[in-house]
Amino acid sequence: MPFYSEKVMDHFSNPRNVGEIPDADGIGEVGNPVCGDMMTFYVKIKDNVLEDVKFKTFGCGAAIAVSSMVAEMAKGKTIEEAMKITNAMVAVELGGLPPNKMHCSNLGADALHKAIENYQQKSK
Amino acid sequence: MVAAAAVAEAAGVAAAADAGNFVRSCAGTKFRRRNDFSEVPLQVKQVYLDNQANTKLDSRIFKEMLPFFEEHYGNAQSMHSMGFASRDAVENARGRVASFIGAAANEIYFTSCGSEANNLAIKGLAHAPGAKGKHIVVSSIEHFSVLYAARRLGQAGFEVTYLPVDNNGMVDPSDVKRALRDDTILVSIQHANPEIGTIQPIEEISAIVHERAIPFHVDAVASAGMISVNVATLGADLLTIAGSQFYGPRGAAALYIKKGVNVVPQIDGGIQENGRRAGTENVPAIVGFGMACELASAEMPENAALMGRLQRRLMAELPKKIEHVYLNGHPQKRVPNNVNFSVEFVEGEGMMLLLDGKGISVSSGSACASKSLKMSHVLTAIKADPAIGQGSIIMSLSKHNGDEDVDYLLTEFPPIVKKLRDMSPIYNYFQKTGQRQKAGPGTDYEHEHN
Known part of the structure; x- marks a missing residue:
């Protein structure tokens, strides 16, 4: 049995939406290199919809796969829908994560939400 | 591109599934899933650089082990010719292990693995009837089987000193000297570190430990087969080695216990290993371990x-x-x-x-x-x-x-x-x-x- 599901390995090996958005409307950063995971999410928002979502991640296979999946799930969603993406949903979409890697899915959704909150603060 | 590849892959999966196989992609690797659900990479190139975890068994050793599965399967303690054949093989292996590390055959105690030998050394010494004191000294980069054995003793009322190392992973012998107390009953320092490879100044440390007549254990699992390991040169009273690190099989390792050093068994209930380690001998593994030592001496x-x-x-x-x-x-x-x-x-x-x-x-x-x-x-x-x-x-x-x-x-x-x-x-x-x-x-x- 491989350690990760095929879906995790796919998103880890060929991550979607990697990169930065130079004129991002919101940026969210969680984790830090000392604990081994760090994620930065960038969102571009137009008419309440997440037009583009990109990320940069330092971390293990699960952390990278989670980032890729969160970005894919959030893209095209309204702010309200994107804020409803939970860590559990991400793990399910990835075909499950090993128990000791579940915290990686927490990081992913949190980084996305932080980026959206950053946008909301700025546009107040 | 991605979609086309996915379709092609899906078609491949279907075709292979018909043939009883199953192909999937994993981090760019193609895997063939066999009927027994084990997976083997299809690629030819395989570069194994995790030999500290386990080495590939030497085929000469494998051949030497084979008869002890199907032919000479007697229990080494049995009083019949089938038993004698197994016992002779175990004793022959004991001699080979002993001469590999410069010990006498009756100072070699077989265990199932290095971790067991380390546990036997640490706990066996601590609980020996003659042990006068409650203080143990280990380095902070020991293998977990030493560190956790020491920690377990710490929970049971022993005091453990964990020695620091420098940025290269070296123990300073003067730190050992300072750590020793009148009630120190054991010092355990590894010969080499399995993770970063650093070799400790064992001779210097053993001289310091022996000035106070304290038993000294050396975990030589990461060094045996790589550099010379000799119990007299190193000044070890107890020493752990495992053959799986140098082309022997898993399932056999040894603790060298110098004659006169008192160690109580951690597995009670048998006459094997001179009463110090109960359990039916794993004869094929012990035979392989012995041969690994003999080959290592030469090669x-x-x-x-x-x-x-x-x-x-x-x-x-x-x-x-x-x-x-x-x-x-x-x-x-x-x-x-x-x-x-x-x-x-x-x-x-x-x-x-x-x-x-x-x-x-x-x-x-x-x-x-x-x-x-x-x-x-x-x-x-x-x-x-x-x-x-x-x-x-x-x-x-x-x-x-x-x-x-x-x-x-x-x-x-x-x-x-x-x-x-x-x-x-x-x-x-x-x-x-x-x-x-x-x-x-x-x-x-x-x-x-x-």
Whole structure:
């Protein structure tokens, strides 16, 4: 049995939406290199919809796969829908994560939400 | 492109499924799933650089072991000719192990693995009737089977001193001297470290320990078969070795117990191993272990020369191919099979998985690659920068490796590091500012431990 599901390995090996958005409307950063995971999410928002979502991640296979999946799930969603993406949903979409890697899915959704909150603060 | 590949792959899956096989893609590797659901990579190239975890069994050893499964299967304690054949084989192996480390045959006690031998040494000495005192000294980079055995004794009322090491992983003999007390009953220091390869000044330490007439245990699992291990030269009263580190089978290891040193069994209930370790002898494994020792006596210089050459190549050439890499462990005083680099701005598990996709097996001391999600205790003890230590990659060599393996690694590794750095926010930050990002302002997540 491989350690990760095929879906995790796919998103880890060929991550979607990697990169930065130079004129991002919101940026969210969680984790830090000392604990081994760090994620930065960038969102571009137009008419309440997440037009583009990109990320940069330092971390293990699960952390990278989670980032890729969160970005894919959030893209095209309204702010309200994107804020409803939970860590559990991400793990399910990835075909499950090993128990000791579940915290990686927490990081992913949190980084996305932080980026959206950053946008909301700025546009107040 | 992606969609077309997915369709082609799906078609391949269907076709292969008909043939009883199943093909899937994993980190760029094609795997064939056999009918028994085990998986073998389809690629030809396989470079195994995780020999500290286990080595490939030498085929000569395998042949020597085979008759003891189907032909000479008698219990080594039985009083009949089938038993005698097994017992002779065990005693022959004991002699081979003994002469490999310069001991007498009756000072060799077989165990099932190095961890068991370490537990027997630590707990067996601590609980020996003659032991006058409650104080134990170990280094902070010992194998877990020493550290946790000591910790267990700590919970039972013993006092444990964990000695620090320097940035290269070296124990300072004067620290040992300062740690010794009138009630110290045991000092345990490894010969070489399995993760960073550093070789300890065992002769100096044993002289200090013996001035106070304290028993001295040496875990030589990572050094035996790589460099000379001789109980008299090292000054060991107890010494652990395991044959699976140098082409023998798993399932057999030994604790050397110097004549006169009192150790109580940790597995009670049998007459085996002179009453010090109960349990039916694993005759085929013991036979293989014995032969591994005999082969190592003759072939170690040649093997060590090969591994040392490949090690020097990796240590010299990898930093030329990949920027911002740092060697962990002592630059000279290290076993010839170990190379440990920290690759900055990336995390070890990611590299390990992508290397595996290219058929290269390595190990890592990073937090994410460990089941406990903590950076390895060894990297912590040498005060590796936690942000950099996350990118630790351990490449451990064997006699089966060659220059072509080093060439392959040096070709495949740099693009993997580039791929991961390109998606790393801390590399991004470094490139833009020339500065290393300090911890925070991100959230420090409390990792859940299992």
